[in-house]
Amino acid sequence: MTSADLPRLSVLDLVPVRSDQTSGDAIAASLDLARSADRLGYERFWVAEHHNMPAVAATNPPVLIGLLASVTERIRLGSGGVMLPNHAPLVVAEQFALLEAAFPGRIDLGIGRAPGSDPVTSWALRHGAGGVDDDAVTRFPEYVDNVLAMMEPAGVGLAVRGGQHLLKATPVARSVPQIWLLGSSDYSARLAAAKGMPYVFAHHFSGTGTAEALALYRSTFQPSPELDQPRTFLTVNASVAESEEQAARLALPQLLQMLALRTGAPLVAQRTVEDAETIVDAGLPEGHESLIEAMRTRWVIGNAAGARARIAELATTYGVDEVMVNPVGGALVGTAAATSPAREQTLELLAG
Numbered sequence: 616m617t618s619a620d621l622p623r624l625s626v627l628d629l630v631p632v633r634s635d636q637t638s639g640d641a642i643a644a645s646l647d648l649a650r651s652a653d654r655l656g657y658e659r660f661w662v663a664e665h666h667n668m669p670a671v672a673a674t675n676p677p678v679l680i681g682l683l684a685s686v687t688e689r690i691r692l693g694s695g696g697v698m699l700p701n702h703a704p705l706v707v708a709e710q711f712a713l714l715e716a717a718f719p720g721r722i723d724l725g726i727g728r729a730p731g732s733d734p735v736t737s738w739a740l741r742h743g744a745g746g747v748d749d750d751a752v753t754r755f756p757e758y759v760d761n762v763l764a765m766m767e768p769a770g771v772g773l774a775v776r777g778g779q780h781l782l783k784a785t786p787v788a789r790s791v792p793q794i795w796l797l798g799s800s801d802y803s804a805r806l807a808a809a810k811g812m813p814y815v816f817a818h819h820f821s822g823t824g825t826a827e828a829l830a831l832y833r834s835t836f837q838p839s840p841e842l843d844q845p846r847t848f849l850t851v852n853a854s855v856a857e858s859e860e861q862a863a864r865l866a867l868p869q870l871l872q873m874l875a876l877r878t879g880a881p882l883v884a885q886r887t888v889e890d891a892e893t894i895v896d897a898g899l900p901e902g903h904e905s906l907i908e909a910m911r912t913r914w915v916i917g918n919a920a921g922a923r924a925r926i927a928e929l930a931t932t933y934g935v936d937e938v939m940v941n942p943v944g945g946a947l948v949g950t951a952a953a954t955s956p957a958r959e960q961t962l963e964l965l966a967g
Contacts, residue, residue, distance in 0.1 A: 621923055622930040624965060625659040625939040626652045627695050627819065627850055630672040630679065631869070633945070634884040636952050641672040643953040645679075646686050648942070651959050653687040655966040658937060659723060660687070661695030667736040670872055670885045677710035684718045693723025695815075695850075695939070696797040698730055700751035701740040704758045705782065708765035712784035715766075715792045722792040725815065726762070728755045728803060756806055759796070766791045800824070804832040811839025813846040818933075819941045822913040825849070829933055848937035849929055853915040854944045855922040855961040862916045865957045867891040868945030870907050874899075877906055888945045915940070919964040926965070940965065 628648060632641040649660050662679045665671040673679060676694035684692045692714075697707055707724070715722040730737040730752075751758070764771035768791075770783035796807040799817040801824075807814035808831070816828045829847060836845045854866035868891040875882055886894070899907070915925045926938050944957025 621927055621938075621965075622935060623658045623848075623937040624926075625661070625848070625937060626657050626962065627661050627663065627939050627941040628673065629663045629665065629941065631885050631943075631955075632670050632672050633868075633952075634886055634890070635946070635948075635950070636884070638672045640952040642679075642682070644955040644958075645672075646682065647953075648955060648958055648962070649683045649687050649690070649692075651962050653690040655962055657690055657962065657966070659691035659693055659939070661693045661723065661725060661939065663695050664698050664701075664727075666701075666740065667733060669882055677714060680714055680722070681717075684714065684721060689721070691721050691723055691793075692718070693792070693795075694725045696725030696727040696795070698728070699726050699758050699762070700728060700755060701730060701737065704761035705765055705784070708762045708784035711792050712766050712788060715790055716785055716788065719790050723795060724762075724792045725795040725797050726759060727797040728752060729799070756810075759806070759810070763794060766794075798828070801828050801831050804828045805835060808832045808835040808845070809837055811837050811842050813842060815847060815850060815939075817850060818913075819850040819852045819939075822910070825933060829935075847935060848939055849933050849935045850939045850941065851915055851926070851929060852910075852913075852943045853922065853926075853940040853961055853965070854942070854957070855915070855917065855919060855964045856944070856957070857918060857964075859917045859921060862918065862922075862944070863911075864888055864892070865944035866911070866914065866916050867895065869943035870910055871895075873910055874903055874906055878903065885945060887948050887950075889948050891945065914943070919967070922961075922965060923967075 628645050630641050630645045652660050662676050663673045664676050666674055676697050680692045711724045765784045768788040770781050772779040773782055795813045795815055796803045797815050799821040814832045816825050818825045833845045854862045856862040856865055868886045871891050915922050930938055942958035942961040944961055
């Protein structure tokens with residue numbers, strides 16, 4: 616199978632932090648990953664929003680997007696996603712309108728409803744500096760409308776004390792980012808369909824319910840001025856190497872990270888491959904090996920030919936023409952701290 620037989624490919628990056636890295640090292644590795652994706656012809660490169668997690672440096676998508684855009688030339692940069700209840704809609708609109716002004720035609724704004732963190736950190740995000748109202752999650756549809764309106768070149772008029780106050784995210788907008796709704800349940804599928812917006816289901820995180828969510832989105836979609844038919848793509852975790860055995864070995868550190876999330880175990884910086892193997896060889900608690908195996912079956916793990924075939928199969932199964940891969944390959948002991956060769960190898964091998 617050649618790259619011509621594949622759907623369009625994109626990249627999701629959580630900016631993982633390994634046990635042998637500083638945050639600066641992790642960011643440097645992600646900048647190199649974005650350069651590789653740009654050179655290899657990937658469609659877009661999105662970064663996530665997670666907070667107070669020792670293994671994830673993607674805390675601030677707009678800051679990261681600015682860094683990534685400055686070292687790439689043509690690839691689209693975006694958020695996968697900004698967790699809107701954590702922020703005032705005007706702040707999000709201003710950030711992404713400014714990015715679009717600086718890098719026109721290259722910016723995506725993916726919006727999510729989940730907090731992306733633990734309850735204490737979510738409280739600090741919303742209230743630590745005067746904050747957002749307590750029912751930010753329930754007001755998510757309203758917040759989405761606010762962001763959409765504020766980024767339009769004409770802005771939005773707010774009724775204040777009997778008069779109209781014009782509010783714009785940027786003074787002289789010439790274009791707006793592509794705006795997507797993200798989700799891992801049917802809530803955002805329904806909302807995206809009702810608003811006529813593009814929608815992405817977090818298949819890489821959930822792994823179940825994807826077909827149902829996409830079917831719901833497509834069957835209830837209402838055309839909008841911005842979009843006349845449903846638009847979506849698939850996200851998937853991927854570890855690709857010269858052999859299937861090596862790909863499976865490199866995937867093990869991230870599998871243990873996801874196992875910790877699923878079971879409520881303490882989160883730590885991403886282990887090296889050798890440390891992850893030591894933990895598995897010592898024996899996992901009852902039931903944990905089956906959880907890992909279930910995740911493995913949903914991920915793309917293999918050599919180049921097998922991985923490409925699997926991605927093509929997923930695209931056909933879910934009826935999408937684009938697949939966004941989260942390259943999850945870990946690092947061996949002795950890997951240079953500011954690099955992530957296994958993640959770059961995944962992109963190289965998939966691109967052919």
